[in-house]
Amino acid sequence: AAAGGGGTEGAALEILSRVFGYDAFRGDQAAIIAQVAGGGDAVVLMPTGGGKSLCYQIPSLLRAGTGIVISPLIALMADQVAALEGVGIRAAYLNSTLEPHEAQAVEQQLLAGELDLLYMAPERLVLPRTQELLRRAELALFAIDEAHCVSQWGHDFRPDYLGLSVLAEAFPGVPRIALTATATEATHRELTERLQMQQAAHFVASFDRPNIQYRIEPKSAPREQLLRLITAEHEGESGIVYCLSRRSVEQTAEALVARGIPALPYHAGLDAAVRQDHQERFLRADGLIIVATIAFGMGIDKPDVRFVAHLDLPKSIEGYYQETGRAGRDGLPATAWMAYGLGDVVSQRKFIDTGESSEQFKRNARAHLDAMLALCETVTCRRVQLLRYFGQDAEPCGNCDVCLSPPSTWDATVAAQKLLSALIRLDRERGQKFGAGQVIEVLRGRENERSLQSRHHELSVWGIGEELGEKEWRTVIRQLMARGLVEAEGDYGVLVPGAQAGPVLRGETTVELAVDRTPQRAARSGGR
Ligand code: ADP
Numbered sequence: 461a462a463a464g465g466g467g468t469e470g471a472a473l474e475i476l477s478r479v480f481g482y483d484a485f486r487g488d489q490a491a492i493i494a495q496v497a498g499g500g501d502a503v504v505l506m507p508t509g510g511g512k513s514l515c516y517q518i519p520s521l522l523r524a525g526t527g528i529v530i531s532p533l534i535a536l537m538a539d540q541v542a543a544l545e546g547v548g549i550r551a552a553y554l555n556s557t558l559e560p561h562e563a564q565a566v567e568q569q570l571l572a573g574e575l576d577l578l579y580m581a582p583e584r585l586v587l588p589r590t591q592e593l594l595r596r597a598e599l600a601l602f603a604i605d606e607a608h609c610v611s612q613w614g615h616d617f618r619p620d621y622l623g624l625s626v627l628a629e630a631f632p633g634v635p636r637i638a639l640t641a642t643a644t645e646a647t648h649r650e651l652t653e654r655l656q657m658q659q660a661a662h663f664v665a666s667f668d669r670p671n672i673q674y675r676i677e678p679k680s681a682p683r684e685q686l687l688r689l690i691t692a693e694h695e696g697e698s699g700i701v702y703c704l705s706r707r708s709v710e711q712t713a714e715a716l717v718a719r720g721i722p723a724l725p726y727h728a729g730l731d732a733a734v735r736q737d738h739q740e741r742f743l744r745a746d747g748l749i750i751v752a753t754i755a756f757g758m759g760i761d762k763p764d765v766r767f768v769a770h771l772d773l774p775k776s777i778e779g780y781y782q783e784t785g786r787a788g789r790d791g792l793p794a795t796a797w798m799a800y801g802l803g804d805v806v807s808q809r810k811f812i813d814t815g816e817s818s819e820q821f822k823r824n825a826r827a828h829l830d831a832m833l834a835l836c837e838t839v840t841c842r843r844v845q846l847l848r849y850f851g852q853d854a855e856p857c858g859n860c861d862v863c864l865s866p867p868s869t870w871d872a873t874v875a876a877q878k879l880l881s882a883l884i885r886l887d888r889e890r891g892q893k894f895g896a897g898q899v900i901e902v903l904r905g906r907e908n909e910r911s912l913q914s915r916h917h918e919l920s921v922w923g924i925g926e927e928l929g930e931k932e933w934r935t936v937i938r939q940l941m942a943r944g945l946v947e948a949e950g951d952y953g954v955l956v957p958g959a960q961a962g963p964v965l966r967g968e969t970t971v972e973l974a975v976d977r978t979p980q981r982a983a984r985s986g987g988r
């Protein structure tokens with residue numbers, strides 16, 4: 461990078477237009493660039509598509525020396541570097557895909573001051589050999605991309621990021637800028653601490669994506685529901701459909717093609733060449749749908765994706781936000797649609813509970829899932845919920861499914877108390893825990909072999925919930941789970957009172973639940 465003398469702001473604008481071809485900065489870009497170009501540290505929280513890259517690219521050009529960009533996305537580095545070279549920036553990357561002689565050539569360029577930007581993964585940066593190399597080079601800055609990866613609380617923790625805490629001490633004169641698109645307040649706090657960015661200037665952009673309409677509906681016949689969304693609202697438009705499993709990716713793509721809708725599968729089980737081909741066709745073509753596991757989308761910048769559909773529940777709000785955020789990057793109206801059901805909740809709970817991970821990891825995963833469920837079951841504006849999760853306030857948007865057709869609600873306080881008391885009695889009086897089916901039988905006073913044998917009819921809670929049918933109780937349980945009032949445990953998903961149950965049992969808070977909307981069209985199409 462060339463040493464910039466005085467007038468940073470004008471120089472930044474000049475680079476913006478001469479190199480990148482844009483005529484104005486967006487949002488906080490100018491302030492962030494001024495901060496870092498002036499030698500200060502910055503923490504930047506900005507949604508996907510907000511324009512984070514320029515925030516470190518331009519300061520790297522303004523300052524003497526090379527800007528070191530730390531990113532976990534090795535697969536994207538070659539493309540990123542090629543794009544920069546295309547606009548005349550001297551860029552390179554160091555990663556495991558390079559032959560030793562290629563890496564050596566890059567190192568020579570770095571030492572000779574011939575690079576504006578150098579990309580590398582964190583595991584490379586923390587090697588003593590790399591640090592030795594960097595100490596011999598002139599450095600413009602460190603940019604820590606995807607900085608939320610340093611947070612153990614976050615949904616995307618990468619242990620190698622912890623090693624980045626050494627940068628502050630090892631390179632005291634070099635400004636650092638940490639950037640992420642997925643930061644809750646908890647993650648923000650944690651990354652600030654772990655990266656030692658307490659003295660940095662913090663820039664938190666709005667995470668609202670006003671052109672995206674958020675909709676979540678009960679899952680009944682997901683492929684039919686998806687088809688209806690496409691034919692009714694997005695015929696001939698580009699979209700991304702996310703599924704959890706490879707099998708369901710394949711089947712969904714086939715189902716769409718069978719109905720004459722152009723769709724391609726994308727998942728890690730496909731040949732790399734096929735994946736690459738499908739991705740490129742999706743990027744170039746109009747009106748193509750890609751059906752994918754979450755392996756798809758990192759670094760994808762297609763402006764006219766008109767809808768993102770989830771056929772399975774994402775594991776966290778961060779994931780949901782990131783995936784839905786790929787819709788409508790051009791600012792035009794777009795849809796984020798999801799079908800979700802009790803089966804999603806139970807299977808994801810079980811997956812977490814029976815996994816091999818540490819207790820800490822499981823606790824985090826459960827908390828992430830709970831927050832996601834709360835968003836699914838909210839009876840207030842989805843956008844308000846989503847932004848509140850990221851610590852931001854908003855007014856009801858008037859453009860999500862809840863705002864557009866508010867669900868009717870009922871006072872379920874007594875039902876919740878009955879359910880919770882039944883769980884407590886079964887456990888305290890008998891030392892027993894049961895899954896939803898048996899608990900509902902106790903509530904409704906339905907005798908069967910097991911209840912007779914266990915003398916459940918002698919319990920004081922036997923039959924106290926007769927007024928609701930089995931299906932209604934299931935809806936109640938699903939919604940109470942989403943609010944942390946009830947939890948499912950272990951292999952069998954036995955129900956236990958949740959952390960928030962106390963005030964409800966004591967009558968200190970009321971519980972408003974939604975009447976389930978039935979997705980009518982899907983039900984009519986035969987419930988396949
Ligand atoms: P992020 O990394 O935050 O997801 P990018 O840096 O990839 O976002 O930027 C998203 C898109 O917006 C890119 O195509 C980029 O060229 C464009 N962009 C960024 N800043 C500006 C700007 N000031 N004016 C116009 N386009 C911009």
Ligand code: ZN
Nearest residue numbers: 841857860863
């Ligand atoms: Zn709304």
